[in-house]
Amino acid sequence: MTTDILITGTGMFAGRMALDIAATAKTPVTVVIAGRNRMRLDWLRTAGNARAAMFGTPARFVSHAIDLLEPGASDALIREYQPRLVVQAASIQTSTVISDGGSRWTDLVAEGGLSATAVFQALISGRMAAAISRHAPATRLINCSFPDVVNGMIAAMGHEVLCGTGNVAILSNVFEGARENLPEGRLRVLAHYQCLAPWRLPPGQRGGAPAPRVFIDDHEIADPFADFSHCQLTPEPAIEISGASGVTLMLAFVAGREWRGHVPAPSGLPGGYPVRLEGDRLMLDLPEAVTEAEAIAWNDAFERRNGLTVEAGRVRYHGRLRELLAEAGWEHADGFAMADLEEVCTGMLKLRDDLSAQPSSRQSA
Numbered sequence: 001m002t003t004d005i006l007i008t009g010t011g012m013f014a015g016r017m018a019l020d021i022a023a024t025a026k027t028p029v030t031v032v033i034a035g036r037n038r039m040r041l042d043w044l045r046t047a048g049n050a051r052a053a054m055f056g057t058p059a060r061f062v063s064h065a066i067d068l069l070e071p072g073a074s075d076a077l078i079r080e081y082q083p084r085l086v087v088q089a090a091s092i093q094t095s096t097v098i099s100d101g102g103s104r105w106t107d108l109v110a111e112g113g114l115s116a117t118a119v120f121q122a123l124i125s126g127r128m129a130a131a132i133s134r135h136a137p138a139t140r141l142i143n144c145s146f147p148d149v150v151n152g153m154i155a156a157m158g159h160e161v162l163c164g165t166g167n168v169a170i171l172s173n174v175f176e177g178a179r180e181n182l183p184e185g186r187l188r189v190l191a192h193y194q195c196l197a198p199w200r201l202p203p204g205q206r207g208g209a210p211a212p213r214v215f216i217d218d219h220e221i222a223d224p225f226a227d228f229s230h231c232q233l234t235p236e237p238a239i240e241i242s243g244a245s246g247v248t249l250m251l252a253f254v255a256g257r258e259w260r261g262h263v264p265a266p267s268g269l270p271g272g273y274p275v276r277l278e279g280d281r282l283m284l285d286l287p288e289a290v291t292e293a294e295a296i297a298w299n300d301a302f303e304r305r306n307g308l309t310v311e312a313g314r315v316r317y318h319g320r321l322r323e324l325l326a327e328a329g330w331e332h333a334d335g336f337a338m339a340d341l342e343e344v345c346t347g348m349l350k351l352r353d354d355l356s357a358q359p360s361s362r363q364s365a
Contacts, residue, residue, distance in 0.1 A: 003032045004254045006083035008068055008128065009090030010035035010044060013144055016243030017087060017165075017250075018044055018061065022051035024247060025059040027255040032081055034064040035090060041065055068124050074131035082136055085253055087165075087246070088128045089144040092349075093120035105355035108328065112321035114146060114193065115308035119341065119348045121146035122153045126341060129159035140253070140280055142246060147265040148193040148272065148299075149308055155268030156310040156338045163249075163263035163282055166242030167193040168272020171212055172262040173241055174199070174231050175224075182227060185217035188287050189262055190295055192271035192302040198225070199233040210302070215287040252277055260285060270309075271299025313338050328355060 005021070007014050010033065018033055033044050041063040048061035064081075066073050068090050078086075109116045125143045132139045140162040143151055147164020154161045168191040176187055191212035198209035206225050214221040214228075221227055245262075252259035259277040266275050266282040273295060276285040286295055303309050306319030316335040317325055326333040330351055336344045 003062070003081045003083045004029045005031045005085045005087060005250060006077060006081055007031060007033045007087045007089060008035065008074075008077070008124070009088070009144075010037045010040040011089065012239050013237075013243045014087075014089040015040075015044055016239050017089065017144075017247055018048050019051055020244045020247045021251065022048045022057060022059045022061065023055045025052070025057040025251055027251070028058040028060075029251065029254050030060050030062070032062045032064055032083070034066050034068070034077055036065065036067040038065050068127075074124075074128040075135060078128075078131045078135045078139065083139055085140050085142065085162075085250060086128060086132065087142045087144065087250065088125050090124045091121050091145040092123060093117040102360050103356045104328075104358040104360060105352050107360050108324050108355060112324040113307055115149055115303065115306075115317070115321055116325070118146055118149045118153065118308050118315075119345050120352075122150045122341060123345050125150055126154055126157055126159075129154045129157065129161060133159050138280075142250070143265075144246070146193075148270060149265075149303065151265035151268045152270055152310050153315070153338060153341075156313050157341075161265070161268055162280075163246075163266040163275070165246030165263070166238075167191065167196065167264040168212075169245035169262045169264070170196060170233070170238050170241045171199070172274075173245060174233070175214060175228055178228055178231050182221075183216055185219075188215045188274040188285070189213070190271070190273060190286075190290070190298060191262075192299050193264065194302045194307075196233065196238075199231060200235050202232075203229040213290075213298070215289070218287045218289050220287070220289065249277065253280065269296055269299070270303060271296075273299075310338065 007018055035041055045061045045063040052059040125145050129141055132141055142162050144165045148167055151161045151164055171191050172189040189212050195210050195212045198206040211224050214224045249259055262274050264272040274285045275282045284292055304318055306321055309316050314335055314337050322333055332344055
C-alpha cells in the first residue's frame with residue numbers, strides 16, 4: 001500500500017494536524033495515523049473522515065495500531081505504506097513540560113531550557129529517519145518533536161529531514177494575523193524557539209528578552225515587541241497554531257503546488273526561517289538584507305549561549321543547561337556521540353525519573 005501522509009503519534013499535536021487536514025484539503029489525500037493508543041486511533045480515524053464529509057474535502061483517513069518504541073516499528077511502517085511524506089509527532093517527552101511544575105526535573109527544564117529534553121525528542125524521530133533512509137529514501141520527513149534542535153541531530157546521524165512544524169511558524173502566523181497598523185508587503189520572520197517564551201508573558205514583562213527578527217519585504221522592524229505588543233501566547237503549548245502551522249505545507253507538498261511560509265530547521269539547520277517549496281525540497285527565502293550564513297549564525301547563537309549543539313557528530317551542552325546537568329550528576333553533561341543516542345537516552349530516562357521523584361526546590365524555598 002502507498003499513502004500520501006503518514007502521521008506517527010496520537011497526541012494533541014498529531015490530532016490537530018490530522019483534523020485540520022480533514023477540514024482544509026483541496027485535492028485528494030490519504031492519511032495513515034499510527035500509534036499504540038487504539039481508542040485514540042479509532043477516534044482520530046472516525047473524526048477525520050467525519051470532518052472530511054462535513055467540509056466536503058477529498059481527504060481519507062486510515063489508522064494503524066503499533067507501538068512506535070518497539071524494535072523495528074518504524075521500519076515496518078515505512079515498508080508497508082511507502083509514504084510520500086512522514087509527519088513524526090510521537091515523543092517520550094510530552095510538550096506539557098513547558099508548563100508543568102512541582103519537581104526537580106521541571107525545575108531543570110524551566111531554568112536550563114527545553115534542550116534538556118532533546119535526547120527524548122530525538123529517539124523516535126531518529127529511528128524513523130533511519131528507517132526512511134533504509135527503505136524509502138524518496139520519502140520526506142517532517143519532524144514535529146523539538147525540530148529546532150532535533151533536526152540537526154537527525155542530520156548529524158546522516159539522515160535527511162525536510163523541516164519541522166511550529167516555533168517560528170507560531171510567531172510568523174501570529175504576526176501575520178495582527179499587522180493592522182503595519183505597511184503592506186511580504187512578512188518574513190527569523191526566530192529560534194527560544195524567542196517564543198517572551199510572548200507567553202504580559203507585554204510589560206518582555207523587555208530584554210530575545211526578540212525575533214521581523215521584516216516587511218526587505219525592511220526590518222526595529223522593535224517587534226512594540227509593534228506586536230497586543231499579541232499574546234498561551235502559557236501552555238500553542239497547539240492551536242503550532243499543530244496547524246505545517247498543514248498548508250503538507251497539502252501543498254502532496255498536491256505538487258508552490259508554497260511559501262515559515263518552518264523550523266529546514267534540512268537540519270538551527271532555528272527557524274522563511275522558506276519556499278521547490279518540488280520536494282525547501283529553500284531559504286530570506287530578505288535581501290540577510291545572507292544565508294548570517295541567518296544560520298543568528299539562529300545558532302541561541303543554543304551556543306544556552307542549549308545543545310551538534311558538531312562533528314557529537315552533542316555538546318552549553319551555558320546554564322550544562323551546569324544544571326552536571327550538578328544533577330548527569331554523566332554526559334560534557335556531551336556524547338550521536339552514535340550513542342540509544343544508550344544515552346536510557347541513562348537520561350533514569351535521570352528524569354530520579355529528578356521527577358524529588359520535589360521542586362522552588363516550592364520549598
